[in-house]
Amino acid sequence: MRRLGYVLTAAWQGFWRNPVMSVAATLTVSLMLLLFAFFIVTDRGLQAAVGALESKVELVLYLDDAAKPSDILALKARIEKDPAVARVDYVTKQQALDRLRDLAQRKEDFTVADLGTNPLPASLEIKLANAQDTARLAASLKDELGRGVVTDVIDNPTVVEKLLTITRVLSVGGIAVLAMMLFVALFVIVNTIRIAVHARRDEIEIMQLVGATDWFVSWPFILEGMLVGTFGAIVALAILALASQPVTSAMVGFLDILPVSLGANFVLQLALGVLGFALIVGGGGASFSVRSQLAKGARA
Amino acid sequence: MIRLEDVSKRYPNGTAALQDVDLAIDQGDFAFLVGASGAGKSTLIRLLIREDLPTTGRVVVDDKDVAQLRHSQIPQLRRLVGVVFQDFKLLPTKTVTENIAFALLVTGHGGQIVREETERVLALVGLTHRSTHFPRELSGGEQQRVAIARALVNRPRVLIADEPTGNLDPVTSWEIIKLLTRVQELGTTLVMATHNAEIVNALRRRVIHLDHGAVVRDEREGLYAA
Numbered sequence: 001m002r003r004l005g006y007v008l009t010a011a012w013q014g015f016w017r018n019p020v021m022s023v024a025a026t027l028t029v030s031l032m033l034l035l036f037a038f039f040i041v042t043d044r045g046l047q048a049a050v051g052a053l054e055s056k057v058e059l060v061l062y063l064d065d066a067a068k069p070s071d072i073l074a075l076k077a078r079i080e081k082d083p084a085v086a087r088v089d090y091v092t093k094q095q096a097l098d099r100l101r102d103l104a105q106r107k108e109d110f111t112v113a114d115l116g117t118n119p120l121p122a123s124l125e126i127k128l129a130n131a132q133d134t135a136r137l138a139a140s141l142k143d144e145l146g147r148g149v150v151t152d153v154i155d156n157p158t159v160v161e162k163l164l165t166i167t168r169v170l171s172v173g174g175i176a177v178l179a180m181m182l183f184v185a186l187f188v189i190v191n192t193i194r195i196a197v198h199a200r201r202d203e204i205e206i207m208q209l210v211g212a213t214d215w216f217v218s219w220p221f222i223l224e225g226m227l228v229g230t231f232g233a234i235v236a237l238a239i240l241a242l243a244s245q246p247v248t249s250a251m252v253g254f255l256d257i258l259p260v261s262l263g264a265n266f267v268l269q270l271a272l273g274v275l276g277f278a279l280i281v282g283g284g285g286a287s288f289s290v291r292s293q294l295a296k297g298a299r300a
Numbered sequence: 301m302i303r304l305e306d307v308s309k310r311y312p313n314g315t316a317a318l319q320d321v322d323l324a325i326d327q328g329d330f331a332f333l334v335g336a337s338g339a340g341k342s343t344l345i346r347l348l349i350r351e352d353l354p355t356t357g358r359v360v361v362d363d364k365d366v367a368q369l370r371h372s373q374i375p376q377l378r379r380l381v382g383v384v385f386q387d388f389k390l391l392p393t394k395t396v397t398e399n400i401a402f403a404l405l406v407t408g409h410g411g412q413i414v415r416e417e418t419e420r421v422l423a424l425v426g427l428t429h430r431s432t433h434f435p436r437e438l439s440g441g442e443q444q445r446v447a448i449a450r451a452l453v454n455r456p457r458v459l460i461a462d463e464p465t466g467n468l469d470p471v472t473s474w475e476i477i478k479l480l481t482r483v484q485e486l487g488t489t490l491v492m493a494t495h496n497a498e499i500v501n502a503l504r505r506r507v508i509h510l511d512h513g514a515v516v517r518d519e520r521e522g523l524y525a526a
Contacts, residue, residue, distance in 0.1 A: 002410035017393060206389055209349070211378035211454065212406035214371075 003216070011223035014200070021199065022228065025192045029232025029282065030239070032185035033274050037240055039181055040270060043174045059126040059138055062152040065093070071149050076124055079141070084133035089125045096120040121151065185277075190285040193225050197289040204293050214294055221290040222283045229282025233275045240270075301327040301458060301489050302348065307357035309343050309513070317343040319513040321357070325491065327457065330484045332500050333493040334524055335510035341493040344510070345462050348491075349381050350374055362457065379407060381458040382451030386466035388443045390435040390450075397422070397431045400450045407454060421449040425479060441472035448479060452488075459483060461492040465499070473499065497524035 015022050063072060072090065080088050091099075097118050104112045128134055138155040145153065197204075207217045302325040309318040318340045325331050333341045346352040347359045350366050359366040362380055369377060390399050397418055404414045422428045425445040435443055444464060451459055461480060465473035477499050484490040494500060500507060500523065507522030508515060517526055 003408055006405050006408075006410065202389070203391060206391065206402070207406045208375075209378060209383055209389070210403040210406065210450065211375040211380075213375045213408075216406045216408065 007216070007219045007223060010220035011227060014220055014224045015227050018196070018199065021196050025189075025196060025228045026231045026235065028192050029189055029228055029278060030235040032188055032281075033232055033236035033278055034239060036181055036185060036277060037236060037270060037274050039177065040273065043170065043178075044266060058128065059134065059141065060154040061124040061126070061141060061144070061150045062121040062154065063123060064149055064151050065121065067149040072122075072124070075144065075149055079124065079126060082137065084129055084137055085126055086129040087127040089127075091123045091125055093118050093120055093122045096123065182277075186281055186285065189229075189281050190288055193221075193228070193282070193285045194289040194292075196224075197221055197286070197293050201293055201296075204290070208294070217294060218287060218290045221286045225282040225284075225286025225289075226279050227282070228286075229278035229280075230275070232282070233278035236278075237271055237274060301325055301329070301362060302491070303358075303360040304344075304347075305358040305360070307347065307354045307359060309340075309347065309352070310355045317513050318347075318354070321513075321515055323508065323515065323518070325489060327489055328484070328487055329506065330481070330490045330503075331492070331506045331508055332503075332522070333491060333508050333510065334495075334500060337495075339510040340513040341510055342462060343513075345383070345460055345491075345493060348458075348460060349383060350377055375407070379454045380456055381460060382454065382456035384444070384447050384451050384459065384461045384464050386463035388435070388440075388447045388467075390443055390446055392435055395432050395434055396427060396438070396446050399435070399446055400453050403450045403453050417453050421453045424452065424483075425449045439472070440468050441475055444468065444472075444476050445479060448476070448483070452483065456488065458489040458491065461490070461494075463493055463495065465494065465496055470498070477503070500524040 061075075076088050076090060079085055097120050100120065101112050104110045126137070128137070134155055138153055141150070141153050144150040204217055302323070304321050304323040307318055307321045308316070310316050321340075321344070333344065335341055343352070347354055347366070348361060350369065353367050361377060364377070366377065391402065394402060400421060401414050401418045404417060409417075419428070422431055425448055427442060427445055427449065430438060430442060435446065438446070444467075448459075448461075448464075459480070464480065465476055468476060473496060480490060480492065481503070504521045504523075507517065507519050507524070509517035509522075509526070
């Protein structure tokens with residue numbers, strides 16, 4: 001308890017004894033954490049966007065005008081049994097025309113001439129649970145062509161393939177970029193703390209001379225590093241909180257087709273992640289720095 | 301208390317700092333280490349507090365082979381052997397009291413013991429009235445007395461002084477020597493490396509003379525030069 005008291009006091013004093021150095025270290029940590037948080041937010045936003053795009057992926061079956069309703073419903077039931085299918089909607093000829101008129105009303109350069117007959121076919125719209133199954137399902141549905149119900153199978157393999165590529169690149173590339181960011185952050189922070197430890201090598205030398213254990217020498221520095229990390233995290237999170245509103249509205253304005261929402265849970269996770277990262281990097285960096293100084297002091 | 305058995309120290313660059321040194325210093329003894337710069341005095345001191353290891357031979361302090369100590373046992377040795385340096389090694393941002401208490405705090409002491417022991421050694425070195433001053437506000441002799449107080453506060457059984465008067469004028473040097481003599485008379489083993497012939501000749505204590513890393517003279521009531 002007494003030891004803990006000493007270590008806590010020494011860490012607090014160590015932080016404030018050289019305020020310029022401490023503030024410089026804290027700001028360095030803040031900037032690294034901001035980059036870290038920015039990357040996580042971007043990554044999460046892109047993942048959400050891809051998810052939203054994926055849920056829009058669908059297959060469309062155009063139906064023969066002469067097809068019997070019972071055959072259509074039987075086909076619909078069969079497709080719905082496939083586990084890869086999330087939902088099948090039947091769109092009548094009239095609904096298709098209504099949609100087109102609706103679209104035309106919103107687009108000034110688009111008009112629908114009054115037609116005597118409705119040229120649009122009825123269709124089955126298939127929403128998939130998993131975009132990866134598109135190709136397989138499309139192939140199996142092409143067997144329905146020429147049986148009197150389905151006149152055409154519309155899929156969009158290029159869009160699907162691109163989305164899948166984006167998802168893969170993001171998850172693999174994301175981990176790689178995150179690892180690099182961690183390395184850079186660790187490197188900068190360790191160096192900053194090393195300067196602070198080096199500035200107090202006399203103190204470390206005297207502690208070793210009077211018989212302080214390594215525990216006593218290192219823990220004030222490690223806690224001081226964690227203090228730097230905590231303050232850095234607070235500054236970074238404050239900046240994030242201030243910036244989040246304008247950035248979010250800008251993103252929603254830019255990507256209004258995508259229902260991207262990060263949610264309160266994500267904000268909490270991000271805050272804890274940033275703080276945890278800061279503590280580990282601050283404490284770990286200080287531990288690393290003070291250990292190398294200790295080794296110099298006691299070569300034996 | 302201190303025993304060196306056939307100790308040699310050779311640095312990686314080939315310099316032989318100590319050669320076949322055999323020595324024994326009993327508990328409560330007072331021994332001067334004399335010799336020219338580079339004769340091996342500082343190396344010998346570094347071996348005693350395990351800042352360095354002998355190349356061959358054994359260094360025994362308080363019946364323990366210093367080289368055999370585990371890393372975690374080194375702090376125990378350093379509490380047993382207090383050290384005072386020519387350049388004092390005080391922390392400039394701490395007051396006199398804080399500099400001394402520091403040695404107790406970082407060895408796990410707290411509260412009442414720190415206050416009492418700090419006051420005890422402050423009185424012993426005669427600096428109670430300077431307790432709230434910072435090192436830069438003190439004279440060289442006063443700074444060395446703070447360093448001695450810090451070395452004594454953990455009640456070591458051996459006090460090693462490496463050129464303790466090297467930076468001090470003759471009058472102040474004598475004050476420091478009187479203080480160290482008193483510490484020795486209170487039962488602490490004292491090993492003092494020095495270039496100060498006047499002090500060695502006046503005290504007529506044991507003199508261990510090192511030359512090129514070898515003990516060339518070891519007299520019970522010796523003089524600075526043979």
